[in-house]
Amino acid sequence: MEINKVTIHDIAKALNIDSSTVSRALNNSSRVTEKTKCKIVEKAQELGYQRNVVASNLRKRVTNIIGVVVPRISRHFFSSVIQGIEETAYLAGYNVLICQSLEQLEREKQIIDTLVANRVDGVLISISMETTDYSHLQQLNSSGVPLVFFDRHCNIPNTNNVLIDDFKGGFVATQHLIKSGCKNVVHFSGPQTLEIYKNRFKGYKAALKKNNLPFNEQLVVSSSLMEDDGVKNAKKLLSKNLNFDGIFSANDVAAIGAMKYFASKGIKIPEDIAIVGFSNEPISTVINPALTTIDQPGFEMGKKATGLLLEHIKKQSRSLRPQTIVMESNLIERQSSKK
Amino acid sequence: MEINKVTIHDIAKALNIDSSTVSRALNNSSRVTEKTKCKIVEKAQELGYQRNVVASNLRKRVTNIIGVVVPRISRHFFSSVIQGIEETAYLAGYNVLICQSLEQLEREKQIIDTLVANRVDGVLISISMETTDYSHLQQLNSSGVPLVFFDRHCNIPNTNNVLIDDFKGGFVATQHLIKSGCKNVVHFSGPQTLEIYKNRFKGYKAALKKNNLPFNEQLVVSSSLMEDDGVKNAKKLLSKNLNFDGIFSANDVAAIGAMKYFASKGIKIPEDIAIVGFSNEPISTVINPALTTIDQPGFEMGKKATGLLLEHIKKQSRSLRPQTIVMESNLIERQSSKK
């Protein structure tokens, strides 16, 4: 900001024409002669004119900015989603304002406020784990700002969601462990306030049931999505001397902590303890190239969510119904595990 | 956008006062009675007023937005920097507009243009590997937009930079390998258009020299920062039947690819081939809990760079001289490697 005081009026004056013509020319309107258009563009360059989008936005009542809210930018899953979002938005001429809730409801509320104040054209959000009261989102939604939830969905009716089939993922993961010979599968769960973790848990239980294995509450350990939790959990499991031979982790971060701890104790994965869990490149495959995972397609999810949002932004009429897109997340048994 | 047409005029009208008083009250000016202030705030809430920051920005000639340009959001180092940036900016009342150049100069130029057009209050940038012509940045700088380069610095005189001591890092890493008994240390280099990779390379050569080891050009393999390059490099090294026992990687992404490939061939790290490289949590420690790395403090760098930028934004006078901050990056020999 500051300096660069060149406006369309300056270039209008220099050319003895009206600023509205300049505006039209610079917006490549068909209602300006090629010739004058050239003159104007030339003069603009000469004077070092740089469009003031803020003024334009105020007048046009759009911003070409979409707000993105994630719990934590540096979690790899979210940063790949953001990458997908940015690429799609960029191609459509939109910018992205990125905010993180740090899993705190209060912060999420305030973020929504400033997003509205900044008049973003739409919002993509993965809610915080504290978010059980949806009023701020409901308000946003009913105030006409296009809104798409991704990964962690929201129970408000008539909203757009882009999700992974978590029940299926949990089921398939557990099933895989059982088929590999595990009899006592531990479940690393996530915050049960969030649907996605509830559903993964349900999938786990369903798989046990299908295989006539008992559900043992002691084998379920929860975490709040920090790596340290995983370390603690692993310690607890070993110290309790529980009988377990496999882990289904709904929560990649905790799984990483646990794996590190196991490694430091000389416990081999998957030979001693088999682990299958939701995961994201590159952590999962890297921690153990032979690891089997349920892959979460973050990049694709970002692209899809943004595509959906842009559709809603463009036809701001109510003609578009809200929809829920469920993406596939496949069990990946790495090649290298054949070794 | 749309709907919510409540403006300060509406609430002024409802209260039979002037909109300027409303504006003052809402900005908590001391020149309004407590009493009327209360009335106004109350009415605002009642009508569901939501400040239009776009209009405010136009008038005030600031945006409270800082632009961030990184090569690729999903690279862990950059996502941790961004996390630091966002947290610092948030606390100071700023939002962040995040853009990725995808290592392309053309894209970087266009991003700078839209950032200027959007009148961001300042810019944080890590230049693309194609950026050898700095004219667009020079222009930005001289047009008075506060600018801070981080990680990958820029050769324009009189600019702000927040960097890591790359020469030292390269030196220390190579030294460590040599001390561990390596006689033939390979160097995975990065694009030599970037200072940081040049400096790491220099550090490598300096360490060889200091230890009276010959420099062998054949042992230097370059990459363009993609994981696939690492796989290719590893293959090439093995197929050439070169005699090498250690790798200093200036480039974590390529190192990961290589490590995966080595793992698939049953080659053990660090027993068969020792690797030390610039890295970022969690990849490095996870790929091999015993791995020794040169840690890059992304989060701290983000905080520091943003702090510096904010200083320059606040005193927009020329009173502040540009400065270069060099951060420490330490060699981390993991505990678990003692096992």
Next chain:
DNA sequence: CTGTTAGCGCTTTCAT
């Protein structure tokens, strides 16, 4: 095809 005229919603002198 181009000019005239009003604003978008807010802030900020300058009066009172």
Next chain:
DNA sequence: ATGAAAGCGCTAACAG
């Protein structure tokens, strides 16, 4: 302490 008035820089009717 409040009001009146003038824009920030741009766009969009409406004329001509």
